[in-house]
Amino acid sequence: MITYGSVCSGIEAVSVAWDPLGFKPLWFSENDPFPCAVLDHHWPNVPNLGDMTTLTNRIMTGQIPAPDILVGGTPCQSFSIAGQRGSLSDERGNLTLELVRIFDAIDTIRQQNGKPPAILVWENVPGILSTKDNALGCFLGALAGESIPLEPPRGKWTNAGFVHGNKRKIAWRVLDAQFFGVPQRRRRIFVVASARKSAGFEQILFEPQSSSRDIKTRSGKELQIVRTVTTPPGLRGNASSDSYIVDINRFQTVSGKTVFPTLLASMATKQWLGNQEAFSGNYYIINGNAINKPVNSGGNGIGILNSTKMYTLTTSFTHAVQYQNQGVRRLTPLECERLQGFPDNHTLIPYRNKPAEKCPDTPRYKAIGNSMAVPVVRWIGQRIQHYLAS
Incomplete structure (x- = not known):
């Protein structure tokens, strides 16, 4: 059975999406009164741990279990174009880095217990791709095990990409809920990360066609891996040469076409x-x-x-x-x-x-x-399920 812990749980789109897959929530983390009431109503037997900033210590001291998956969408207001865009200087935006500390604690305990590394699933608004303080690079660098932020190739983060770092592999992709079976234009970035060594991790978010270098969208268009950086020639600052970024071209969907199949x-x-x-x-x-x-x-x-x-x-x-x-x-x-x-x-x-x-x-x-769009999260859960079974 695949287990998960949920932070910034809200009304738990994740559990609605993953319950049919047989995934089991070990704990939630939410402190807004109304979502807490929703969690208590639908999942009375799953503990809600409240403030996510307390989780790292509670995991390290064994008060709560270290799950197979850590999932959550930290507050988006600090990255949203509609907001003030305080980014990481905003207390809410800085919870993105707190998430990395929680993830590190989970991996530490799982290693001590002889279990494979966990998988992170994170969701947010695409505005994080273009913050002035390079918030996405800070997040990716921390996940990858770098001491400094990663810098985007050609100076701008694209809608999809892959990083192989000292500590973890990380993939990100902007997905739109309207192509997953709900009539809402909702573009969100999803990041999946793990220190697992098994091959095929990038296939959680990307679908291979005929070779490891061809990435296919559901529209039939391919996302070519256009640059692999194995040394730090100015594209990545002083990040170690043991890491590399795979940058993937932007892709467009065809207006009026259903690019992804209806999941629900x-x-x-x-x-x-x-x-x-x-x-x-x-x-x-x-x-x-x-x-x-x-x-x-x-x-x-x-x-x-x-x-x-x-x-x-x-x-x-x-x-x-x-x-x-x-x-x-x-x-x-x-x-x-x-x-x-x-x-x-x-x-x-x-x-x-x-x-x-x-x-x-x-x-x-x-x-x-x-909240998140349920069918998008379910699709990611199905991809994780396939990856762990392979």
Whole structure:
């Protein structure tokens, strides 16, 4: 049985995604009151350890077990273009490096117990690719075992890549939930890392075609490994020559095409609005950050789409829809759950001494917007399962 520990657990998209795979959660780590209530409601037998900054010491002292997988999406606000972009100087952004310390502690205990190294799965916004302080390079360098940040080849991090460091192998890739069976445009970067020596680790995020040097997307296009750095000739600062970066070309999906297969048929496009067909040409999508705002305030252009895909759910804005000639209405929490691939009413729980039917909408919207897209996480879990079985 594959075990995992979850940090910044939220409403546990990971457990919803991985329970059908037979993965077992050993512990959660969440301290926001409403998500904590969701965890307690759905997983009452899994301990919620609260503040993630306490985990390293608790793992090293044997108070909590060291799982096979460490998974989580640390707070994204410090890396998001929509935020202040405080990056690693932001207390929330610095939790990214705290995650590395937790991961190191897990590997230390697992080695002492004669177990193979753990696997890390981390999710965040693509804004981390372009922070001024090179936050992604700091994160990758710490995971790889370098004493300094890694520097991106040609001065800019791309949407996908691979690092082989002194300590670990690391792969990252930007994935969009709309190509995994939910009608939401949600691009997120996923990082997978491990010190395991077995071959094929990069295949967790990338699909090989005919050789180890050809990486294939689901659209049939190939991602060529274009540069392998085995010495530090200015591309990587003073990082040790025992590490190397494999930089992979950017890839584009074809507008209007379904690039990835639908993983959850129950979450198909026509079902997310309930009994009505979703966006068959008679619907308009209205971006939440354009509602009640002046026309020059942004909102991704005019903030209105005639599309089959919803804008990215966030914690700040609740998007709206207009059906045919009817009035505009905001999305319901149920629709937001479906856009993320959750079971219906996953967040409709008893809360603050009130029954589920009186659960307030505001914390539900926030928790759903903070979460991961379930089918994307399930796809990664399936890839890990295949890797560990090979």
